[in-house]
Amino acid sequence: MNLQFSIAGVVSRRYINETKGRGLFAEKSFEKGELIFSERPLFSVQHVYNRATAWTCGNCFKFLGSLNKQLLHYRKVFGIKESSELPEFENAFNFHTKVYSCFAKCGEKYCSEECRNVAFYSNHQILCVGEQTPDSNPMYQFKKHSIETNELFLLAAQAIACLICRIANDPSSDQPTQITIPLTTNNNNNNSNNNNNTTTTTTTTTTTTTTNTNNTPETIIQAPLVERICNEFFSEYQHREWWDVRIDGNFTAEEGKQWATESLELLRKALIPLLQNNPKTNNQTFIGTVLSMDFYSHLLGLLEMNDNSIGFFNPLELLRRDINDIGKGPFTNPPIQKNLKDRSNAVLNSIVDAFRQYHNDQEGECDQEDCNDHDHDHGDSPMVSDDHHGHNHHSHDHSHGHGGSHDDHAMEVTEEGGDEEICEEVFPSFDGFGIFGLQAMVNHSCEPNITVVFENHDNRAHIKALRRIEPGEELFHTYIEETNPYEVRQEDLITYGFRCECRKCLEKI
Numbered sequence: 001m002n003l004q005f006s007i008a009g010v011v012s013r014r015y016i017n018e019t020k021g022r023g024l025f026a027e028k029s030f031e032k033g034e035l036i037f038s039e040r041p042l043f044s045v046q047h048v049y050n051r052a053t054a055w056t057c058g059n060c061f062k063f064l065g066s067l068n069k070q071l072l073h074y075r076k077v078f079g080i081k082e083s084s085e086l087p088e089f090e091n092a093f094n095f096h097t098k099v100y101s102c103f104a105k106c107g108e109k110y111c112s113e114e115c116r117n118v119a120f121y122s123n124h125q126i127l128c129v130g131e132q133t134p135d136s137n138p139m140y141q142f143k144k145h146s147i148e149t150n151e152l153f154l155l156a157a158q159a160i161a162c163l164i165c166r167i168a169n170d171p172s173s174d175q176p177t178q179i180t181i182p183l184t185t186n187n188n189n190n191n192s193n194n195n196n197n198t199t200t201t202t203t204t205t206t207t208t209t210t211t212n213t214n215n216t217p218e219t220i221i222q223a224p225l226v227e228r229i230c231n232e233f234f235s236e237y238q239h240r241e242w243w244d245v246r247i248d249g250n251f252t253a254e255e256g257k258q259w260a261t262e263s264l265e266l267l268r269k270a271l272i273p274l275l276q277n278n279p280k281t282n283n284q285t286f287i288g289t290v291l292s293m294d295f296y297s298h299l300l301g302l303l304e305m306n307d308n309s310i311g312f313f314n315p316l317e318l319l320r321r322d323i324n325d326i327g328k329g330p331f332t333n334p335p336i337q338k339n340l341k342d343r344s345n346a347v348l349n350s351i352v353d354a355f356r357q358y359h360n361d362q363e364g365e366c367d368q369e370d371c372n373d374h375d376h377d378h379g380d381s382p383m384v385s386d387d388h389h390g391h392n393h394h395s396h397d398h399s400h401g402h403g404g405s406h407d408d409h410a411m412e413v414t415e416e417g418g419d420e421e422i423c424e425e426v427f428p429s430f431d432g433f434g435i436f437g438l439q440a441m442v443n444h445s446c447e448p449n450i451t452v453v454f455e456n457h458d459n460r461a462h463i464k465a466l467r468r469i470e471p472g473e474e475l476f477h478t479y480i481e482e483t484n485p486y487e488v489r490q491e492d493l494i495t496y497g498f499r500c501e502c503r504k505c506l507e508k509i
């Protein structure tokens with residue numbers, strides 16, 4: 001969680017006397033299509049519904065195994081008996097990765113030893129429920145509750161787990177002197193209807209007090225790691241209490257409060273014994289602070305206000321689309337020879353047929369609207385992995401994001417040899433969300449000048465210029481569907497708590 005950044009050509013600046021907070025600005029020119037920066041998320045999770053079918057690395061979210069292993073996985077999910085394999089391709093998507101299991105055999109899988117280590121030592125060791133966990137396990141209960149209420153709790157738990165791991169693993173994190181976490185909101189954008197956002201929490205301990213020559217506590221230089229990290233985080237990003245943000249609008253403030261209270265209770269049950277077991281974290285002040293409702297509600301609010309969608313296509317889907325539409329996409333060079341194409345089509349079509357059959361059985365005709373609805377139940381997700389035990393019925397609204405997008409492969413596909421239009425996606429894309437340190441500083445405009453793509457098919461976001469950007473210009477992406485008419489955009493922006501003053505909005509276009 002290193003929030004210091006130094007990206008050539010980009011600088012963060014705070015607006016003075018403005019409600020906009022801070023934004024990112026270009027310091028040099030960028031040409032249309034040019035990469036401005038890339039970054040990995042600080043915390044990120046795969047949407048629960050998506051875990052049942054999109055089989056990806058628990059750390060970087062790359063699709064696992066190979067095209068044929070993905071096929072196998074897919075057949076298992078849909079109970080397809082047929083076992084023919086795809087031929088080998090010589091192209092970028094003919095990937096082969098080993099599949100590594102979580103050390104504690106919880107069911108989480110990774111694409112490399114490095115990913116397994118990074119996940120485990122940065123947060124998963126705190127959140128892992130291990131093998132054959134009884135339903136009474138508090139972490140299991142916490143995850144179940146998150147799935148049943150709101151999956152933002154899973155992202156919050158990951159943030160807290162990252163914090164705990166940093167404290168527990170840092171040799172300099174001795175007993176805290178004084179902890180003053182700035183939960184007072186740092187955003188001035190109070191045109192939201194929240195007048196209650198100025199809570200300050202100050203927690204003090206007398207364990208050891210280091211003083212400087214002025215006899216005042218050295219809260220900056222000597223501040224314990226926990227304070228430094230929280231300061232970095234809470235003073236960097238806008239936050240309010242979660243129930244005052246509720247960007248997804250799917251629940252009332254009362255429900256939000258109740259869920260957060262229940263969620264924190266379960267998290268405390270799961271984490272307090274663990275924290276008390278480690279001398280580095282067995283500190284009442286630390287435990288009392290990071291597991292307090294003040295901390296939790298502001299953390300949730302911060303995540304809600306700053307998260308981005310993460311999405312990219314399944315390699316099998318890219319293959320399927322490209323086979324039907326040679327001339328576009330990553331399989332054109334070298335071109336797929338006819339026999340490869342025929343063999344692949346035969347294999348893929350069997351899955352497409354099974355997919356249709358499945359949907360016909362489940363919910364009748366698969367129309368376009370159905371296919372766009374990501375709340376489909378694609379079968380049972382095993383109760384095994386890190387933070388996903390099934391399907392989220394109140395899932396966090398990933399569509400808002402602040403710029404996450406699929407890459408630019410066309411979504412309209414017509415199946416070869418038939419006049420029937422097929423569902424837009426047979427093999428599920430990766431779909432998740434997370435907090436990106438830099439992207440979270442980018443403001444909104446309905447005339448964005450940047451876009452976010454996940455072109456390596458992992459969680460690394462690539463921020464690219466949509467047009468030539470001049471030095472001094474602010475970088476803007478869009479938080480909403482910017483092609484919608486003025487009235488719809490204003491409606492969509494209400495929950496973000498600001499009025500857009502871009503040219504289009506000022507001219508009511």
Ligand SMILES: C[S@@+](CC[C@H](N)C(=O)[O-])C[C@H]1O[C@@H](n2cnc3c(N)ncnc32)[C@H](O)[C@@H]1O
Pocket residue numbers: 019020021022023187189236237238305306402439440441442443444445496497498499500501
């Ligand atoms: C993801 S943050 C963007 C960075 C933010 N300005 C900051 O200081 O951290 C989103 C918040 O920034 C503010 N914001 C974003 N775009 C804005 C705009 N066009 N006009 C006014 N405020 C904006 C809103 O408060 C919004 O909730």
